[in-house]
Amino acid sequence: MKAAIVTAPAHDPVAGEFDEPVPADGRSIVELVGAGIHNIVRIRAFGDRYSSTGSWPLVPGIDAVARTADGTLVYTGMAPAPWGTMAERISVPDDFCIALPDGVDPLAVAAGCNPGLASWIPLSTRRTALAATGRTLGTVLILGATGMSGGLAVDNARALGAERVVAVGRNADVLDRLAGEHGDAIATVALTGTDDDSDAIANALDGHAPSIVVDFLWGPVAERTFVAVAPLAEATEVSHVEVGTMAGADARVPGALLRSRRYTLSGSGLGSVDHEVLMEGLAGFIEQVAAGTVRVPYTVYPLSRIGEAWADRGPERVVVVPD
Structure with a gap:
């Protein structure tokens, strides 16, 4: 599948082919709609954070908006290493999928949740x-x-x-x-x-x-x-x-x-946050994005231009989408 790939510590990602995620009990394979390049994404991919896997190559990305097999748009994440969320398909926990409310901009959710x-x-x-x-x-x-x-x-x-x-x-x-x-x-x-x-x-x-x-x-x-x-x-x-x-x-x-x-x-x-608190917080924040109370400006790049997206340090959030 097409994905952004970090080949070694402190290397910028490149577009390429990566192995498909492995099906597992309690997980579903979903299709990428948009994944944000957050500061933590860069730091983890470079190996400079306590939550970094310390193993390369890897697909960067910690969260995303994705489409399930029945077409539902969900906010999700927690892909198992070495997979991240910046790939055409993502393996995600079934208990970490929050259905998006009608009318919300899915890319604003992808850009803003983290x-x-x-x-x-x-x-x-x-x-x-x-x-x-x-x-x-x-x-x-x-x-x-x-x-x-x-x-x-x-x-x-x-x-x-x-x-x-x-x-x-x-x-x-x-x-x-x-x-x-x-x-x-x-x-x-x-x-x-x-x-x-x-x-x-x-x-x-x-x-x-x-x-x-x-x-x-x-x-x-x-x-x-x-x-x-x-x-x-x-x-x-x-x-x-x-x-x-x-x-x-x-x-x-x-x-x-x-x-x-x-x-x-x-x-x-x-x-430091319980799973229940995390899920409630995500739902509450997404509701504010849907209502327009919280504004999330963003810039969109396709996966094939991951190098440009990674280098974009502008004032808007950066979202990677499938080609």
Whole structure:
């Protein structure tokens, strides 16, 4: 079958012929409709992530929208190594197939689910916990809002009822775009990489403690956020959820912050999320894409042009489709 193939570590994929996936109990063979090239897809294919298989050649891709034997469009993934989702046919678990609602753009789902779910699960989980005590998300602080996942996090926060979002990132042009799209519901902070960022984040919060910090950056940005938010967390519980480490793999956490404030730290990723929570989160996020509440711009490439697709680092998500 036709597929994208990574032949060795740190090699870009090429189009070629790959063995058909092997049928197995509890799995179905589905036909590719579209698969997104997410950051995690590149990292895993290159062998630079804890979830990498460490074996090549392989087909990249972790998720996709596919068509089942009866014609149903589903969001799915979890192909067994060395197969991924960027191939004409994919072997997928029967319990990881979510039927798409009528009218939703299947390629927007393929492009958006992975980067969008990164924030949807912690935000929706936090909203549920707050709702149990009659509260809402209120103010949400997003570190790394100018990346692909961060931009979706802004939409997710608003879709889940956040009254105000503080978007923090390095790309001033993207911050300006977000401000234009969300108006008074958003405040933006352009990072300078200095200790002045603590004051800038505090000023943007304007005395309102965030109910949740969705952190795609970690590293020194998280450290400066601890300084900015600590005075506001004295009477309000703040949940800081580490999702990514784009600014650094480690961050120093002041012990006094955890002892003297209602400040909780946790992480969110596939290894920390139950299957049931994952499935509920995916269904909820896909509903927002269908409703147009969450917007997912994307660029399409056929499998035969996988090299161009892999090199495309533009602002839109990249989706690979069959030729």
